[in-house]
Amino acid sequence: MTSKTITTSAYEWVDERLGLSELAAFARHKTVPVHSQSFWYYWGGISLFLFLVQCFTGVLLLVYYRPGAEAYESVRQITFVMHFGWLIRSAHSWSANLMLFAIFVHMFSVFFMKAYRKPREFGWLSGMALLGLATVFGFSGYLLPMDELSYFATKVGLEIPVAIPFIGPVIADMLRGGPEVSEFTVQRFFALHVVVLPALFLPLLGFHLWLVQRYGNAVPPREESKPLSERKNIPFMPSFLRKDLAMWLISLNILALLASVFPWTLGKQADALSPAPLGIHPEWYFMSPFEMLKLLGNWLPGEFGEIAGLLLFSLGIALWVLIPFYDSTRESGQRGRTAHYFGLVAVILLLATTAIGYWTIR
Amino acid sequence: MNYPFWDIPHLGSGWVIGLIAIFHVMISQFAVGGGLYLPMAERKAQRMTDPVMRAEWLKQLVNHSKFFLLLTGVFGTVSGVGIWFAIGLTHPEATSTLIHNFVFGWAMEWVFFLVELTTIAVYYSTWNRIDPKLHLKVGWVYAVASVFTLIIINGILTFMLTPGDAWLAVAGTGREAGKFWEAFFNPTYWPGLLLRVGVCTSLAGIWALITSSRIDGDKQPALKTSLVQWSVKWLMPSFVATPLLLLWYLFMVPQSQRALLTLGIDTIGAGTFSAVTRIALIIVITSATIVGVAYYLAYRNPVEFNLSHAVSVLLLALIATGSGEYAREMLRKPYVIGNWMYSNGVRVTYVDRLNQQGYLTHSLWTWNGAGNGPASSYSRGEAIFRGECASCHTMGGYRSLRLLLDGRDRAGIGNFLVMLHDYKPDSPYRRFMPPLVGTRQDVDDLTNYLNTQVNPPAPKKPLLTAQK
Numbered sequence: 001m002t003s004k005t006i007t008t009s010a011y012e013w014v015d016e017r018l019g020l021s022e023l024a025a026f027a028r029h030k031t032v033p034v035h036s037q038s039f040w041y042y043w044g045g046i047s048l049f050l051f052l053v054q055c056f057t058g059v060l061l062l063v064y065y066r067p068g069a070e071a072y073e074s075v076r077q078i079t080f081v082m083h084f085g086w087l088i089r090s091a092h093s094w095s096a097n098l099m100l101f102a103i104f105v106h107m108f109s110v111f112f113m114k115a116y117r118k119p120r121e122f123g124w125l126s127g128m129a130l131l132g133l134a135t136v137f138g139f140s141g142y143l144l145p146m147d148e149l150s151y152f153a154t155k156v157g158l159e160i161p162v163a164i165p166f167i168g169p170v171i172a173d174m175l176r177g178g179p180e181v182s183e184f185t186v187q188r189f190f191a192l193h194v195v196v197l198p199a200l201f202l203p204l205l206g207f208h209l210w211l212v213q214r215y216g217n218a219v220p221p222r223e224e225s226k227p228l229s230e231r232k233n234i235p236f237m238p239s240f241l242r243k244d245l246a247m248w249l250i251s252l253n254i255l256a257l258l259a260s261v262f263p264w265t266l267g268k269q270a271d272a273l274s275p276a277p278l279g280i281h282p283e284w285y286f287m288s289p290f291e292m293l294k295l296l297g298n299w300l301p302g303e304f305g306e307i308a309g310l311l312l313f314s315l316g317i318a319l320w321v322l323i324p325f326y327d328s329t330r331e332s333g334q335r336g337r338t339a340h341y342f343g344l345v346a347v348i349l350l351l352a353t354t355a356i357g358y359w360t361i362r
Numbered sequence: 363m364n365y366p367f368w369d370i371p372h373l374g375s376g377w378v379i380g381l382i383a384i385f386h387v388m389i390s391q392f393a394v395g396g397g398l399y400l401p402m403a404e405r406k407a408q409r410m411t412d413p414v415m416r417a418e419w420l421k422q423l424v425n426h427s428k429f430f431l432l433l434t435g436v437f438g439t440v441s442g443v444g445i446w447f448a449i450g451l452t453h454p455e456a457t458s459t460l461i462h463n464f465v466f467g468w469a470m471e472w473v474f475f476l477v478e479l480t481t482i483a484v485y486y487s488t489w490n491r492i493d494p495k496l497h498l499k500v501g502w503v504y505a506v507a508s509v510f511t512l513i514i515i516n517g518i519l520t521f522m523l524t525p526g527d528a529w530l531a532v533a534g535t536g537r538e539a540g541k542f543w544e545a546f547f548n549p550t551y552w553p554g555l556l557l558r559v560g561v562c563t564s565l566a567g568i569w570a571l572i573t574s575s576r577i578d579g580d581k582q583p584a585l586k587t588s589l590v591q592w593s594v595k596w597l598m599p600s601f602v603a604t605p606l607l608l609l610w611y612l613f614m615v616p617q618s619q620r621a622l623l624t625l626g627i628d629t630i631g632a633g634t635f636s637a638v639t640r641i642a643l644i645i646v647i648t649s650a651t652i653v654g655v656a657y658y659l660a661y662r663n664p665v666e667f668n669l670s671h672a673v674s675v676l677l678l679a680l681i682a683t684g685s686g687e688y689a690r691e692m693l694r695k696p697y698v699i700g701n702w703m704y705s706n707g708v709r710v711t712y713v714d715r716l717n718q719q720g721y722l723t724h725s726l727w728t729w730n731g732a733g734n735g736p737a738s739s740y741s742r743g744e745a746i747f748r749g750e751c752a753s754c755h756t757m758g759g760y761r762s763l764r765l766l767l768d769g770r771d772r773a774g775i776g777n778f779l780v781m782l783h784d785y786k787p788d789s790p791y792r793r794f795m796p797p798l799v800g801t802r803q804d805v806d807d808l809t810n811y812l813n814t815q816v817n818p819p820a821p822k823k824p825l826l827t828a829q830k
Contacts, residue, residue: 039670083631232580234666242663243671246655250674253644253651257681260640263633268768 030216031233032240035223040109041240042247043102044212049248050099051205053255057092058194067190069183071146072269079266090259096138098255100285103131111323111343114336115218121324123215126208128321133201135285140193142283146186151270152280154189155181160293163306180272221336281361288350289313291357320346365454366727367748372759375452375752380691382448384684386441388565391558391683393434393478395566397508399596400427400485401501403570406592408494418585424489426573431486433569435479452753455707456522456698463529463538463545464518471514477507512558517546520554523694524615525702533702534711553611560600560607561683567596568652568672568679571660575672579665590664594656601653619693619700622793638692641685648682695794704796706753713799717783721746721800743811746804750796757815767816775816776809 015021032041064082066074078085107127110116116124143154158176162168177184223231234240282290296309319342327339370378400423407419450457461468481504488497525533528544538545570593577586612620626639652675659671698705708716716724722745747757755761767775781789783805785797798805 034666038668080632084633086633239663239666242658243666246659246671247674249651249655250678253648253678253681256647257644257685260644261637265765 026213027237028235030213030236032217032236033219033223034232034234035219037109037113037220037223040105040113041217042244043106043109045244046247046251047099047102047106048205048209049251050095050102050255053095053252054092054099057088057095060088061092062194065144065190067144067187071144071183071186075145075147075266086263087259090262090264091255093264094258094262095255096141097284098251098258100134100138102251103134104285107131108343108347110218112340113218113220114327114339116324117218117328118324120211120215120218123208123211124324125321126204126211130201130204130208133197133204137193137197137201138283138285140189140197143181143186143189144193145266146183146270147267148270148274148277149267149280151181151272152276153282154185155276156280157282157286160290163310165307182272279361281357284354284358287357288353291353291360292349295353295356316346364458364726367752368451369748369752370452370756372756374754374756374760375448376691376754377760379445379448379452380684380688382441382444384680384687386438386445387683387687388680389434389438390442391512391562392430392565392569393438394508394512394559395562395564395596396430396434396569397478397482397501397505398563399566399570400430401498401505403592404498404501408498415584415588418582419589420489422573422577422585422589424486425576426570427482427486427489429573430569431482435482439479453698453707455709456703459699459703460518460522463542464521466539466542467514467518467546471511474507474510474514478504478511481507509559512562513555516555516558517548517551519690520550521545521548522699523619523690524549524700530701534709549614550611553607553614557604557607557611560604561686564597564600564652565679565683567593568656568675570596571656571667571672571675572669575667575669579667583665586667587664590660590667594661597653597656601649604649615693616700618793619695619697622693622695625790625793638689638695641689641692644685645682645689648678648685652678652682692794696792696796706750706796708750708796708799713797716799717801719801721749721804725749742804743807743809746800746808747811750798750800750808754795763812764816767812771817772809772813775812776805779805779809779812 011020032038061078064074064078064085065071075089078089080086110124110127139154139157143150158172158181161175162172164171173179175185175188176182177188219231281287292313293306293309296312297305299305300308323339323342327336329336368375403419403423403426407416407423410416410419481500485497485500485504488500521529526544526548529538529541529548532538532541571590574586574589574593577589579586612623622638623642626636626642630636630639655678656675659675660667694700694705696704697710698707701710703709712724722742725745747763751763755763755766758764767778770778779798782791782795782798783800785792798808800808
């Protein structure tokens with residue numbers, strides 16, 4: 001038997017059992033629209049790529065990381081003793097930040113393309129859930145090195161849920177594993193970071209990707225108004241896939257540059273008895289909500305202000321998440337424009353409050 | 363030493379030059395490579411047998427030359443002056459040495475520069491207005507003038523890394539300008555020139571992809587295909603020759619400066635002392651990616667190649683160019699002019715004198731203890747920090763000394779500074795840091811100053827009544 005015959009026989013054997021030909025046929029017939037806004041289609045793929053990088057580097061970090069009382073020492077060893085540990089840790093942290101950035105870009109591009117409308121409501125909702133989980137990934141991972149900055153930032157961060165009436169303090173205590181951030185908190189955050197969150201994230205990601213395959217890429221309203229004959233598509237295999245992979249490669253380059261030239265630093269070991277260092281602030285993706293709550297707190301001082309701020313903030317997020325249900329019309333009209341302006345206000349608010357947050361760090 | 367110090371907190375003076383230089387290099391090297399691209403593309407178009415295709419190519423070249431004129435003539439020129447301004451302020455000692463040696467070289471460069479600016483303006487404004495053959499000749503004049511600007515500036519840039527034994531033998535005697543040509547055609551001149559020519563042709567192709575990507579592939583598929591594919595070919599020569607040229611270049615660099623690269627290779631696993639090695643690896647990865655991305659996105663799919671793809675390739679080129687320039691600067695450490703002047707402006711031959719007489723004794727623009735100036739040793743320490751450390755370090759930003767010295771008490775900081783002062787042959791810091799020069803008192807003053815910055819005195823506890 002020649003090697004070609006062996007390969008063909010092996011493929012047929014697998015195909016008979018797994019239906020690879022059907023997948024190949026599906027991929028052959030799948031198309032991607034081409035128009036002036038096509039660039040935004042890459043951002044979902046870039047987010048996925050960065051997530052894969054995090055899985056890979058996360059598993060490598062898991063080999064040496066020890067949660068609990070030894071957390072700081074193990075991260076110190078990873079950073080300064082293990083060969084290329086600094087690079088793996090740096091790539092993990094940078095890819096997490098880049099992934100959140102890519103998800104935000106993806107979310108806003110989906111929003112402005114109105115890609116949440118029928119039949120893609122579940123795509124939007126699952127995407128929002130994935131973003132929520134990604135931020136919790138970020139929050140839980142941030143504490144794990146247990147250095148001074150992560151310790152105090154987590155301490156401040158966990159004071160936000162305390163403002164929720166009745167259940168707030170219970171939630172905060174449950175996350176902390178006690179009244180203070182300690183090694184028990186690290187243990188809990190570690191379990192959340194490497195077991196609970198992946199267990200929720202992976203199936204949800206699978207669902208999200210399946211929906212993308214099922215309904216394909218949405219086109220912006222302007223493109224949608226064109227007759228079908230005037231719209232242009234390219235085959236997913238190999239044309240779009242090739243471009244997607246090129247974008248992955250470019251993302252890898254940017255990640256390599258950031259991770260190797262600006263390695264992620266490790267501060268002093270956290271000491272609960274020492275005063276909080278100056279300049280404690282949340283990560284950039286939490287800066288906007290943090291600043292909004294702070295501004296609302298200044299505007300409406302006292303406990304009432306805290307609750308009102310949280311309610312107002314929750315209402316804003318609810319309106320954002322539920323957009324498919326009150327901007328469902330396909331015709332561009334007043335309702336479509338209102339959602340568009342809502343999106344613009346959200347972008348401006350996000351950027352402005354983040355900038356104010358960084359500007360006022362003390 | 364002889365000049366006032368320009369304090370740039372957080373960012374550091376190196377990045378002021380770096381940010382302008384990376385921007386400038388991307389454009390100025392396009393000015394050279396694009397200068398070759400334009401007449402070669404015009405000649406190719408003129409030789410086309412298909413009149414429709416010829417007319418479309420020439421129309422596209424008119425657009426490209428407009429883009430070229432605006433980018434190189436405006437932004438390239440302004441950023442070039444910006445570099446002069448920045449290096450004069452941040453490295454006045456080194457700039458003075460360069461001016462004293464190469465004033466004739468710069469005069470020649472300015473002549474070619476004026477020819478460049480004039481001919482590109484004439485080239486763009488005479489499209490379809492003069493005889494095509496004459497127009498092409500104007501393009502060639504521009505190309506030759508722009509190549510000569512590179513030929514000259516490369517001599518000065520490579521001199522800073524490897525001034526050569528002939529120039530070093532007369533350095534400091536006042537007869538340096540007599541060794542102009544030896545200094546100009548220094549050991550790294552030729553590999554440096556060929557490497558830059560390669561980068562120039564690549565950038566010509568990459569920038570041309572920007573304008574070609576704007577062609578509507580649905581309406582003019584043949585034009586877009588031919589122009590995009592032809593532009594991608596401009597990337598090939600440099601990517602084939604660069605690895606060999608780079609080896610040649612490194613071979614010509616003195617062992618003392620190559621040591622930083624080998625130290626980086628030895629310690630890259632631990633991540634210490636390896637900034638230049640990491641940057642060098644980035645250049646390799648990014649350059650390979652540019653070829654792959656340009657081939658798959660542009661050459662194989664020219665009609666679908668759009669502006670966002672072209673900008674992505676340009677972004678990669680920016681990373682590769684920036685990394686290359688950064689690595690070149692780092693390779694020069696601990697000198698700003700190889701074996702002659704340390705990166706903080708201290709001349710190698712002055713070290714013993716400064717160690718005996720004190721650093722501030724020779725610093726004309728800083729506190730020297732005379733008159734009614736402050737008597738605090740912190741002020742002396744700060745003056746020494748500014749003069750000896752701040753050309754590479756900031757206190758709280760880039761290469762932050764607060765961060766680098768974090769965890770050391772006064773004695774620890776003092777010991778570290780004594781080690782830098784002693785500059786023993788086996789010290790790894792010798793490979794990228796200048797010695798700390800000055801008397802024992804200077805070292806103590808600097809130690810005191812750094813200690814107050816790294817370990818600031820704890821704030822006084824508020825009174826209990828105040829807490830209530």
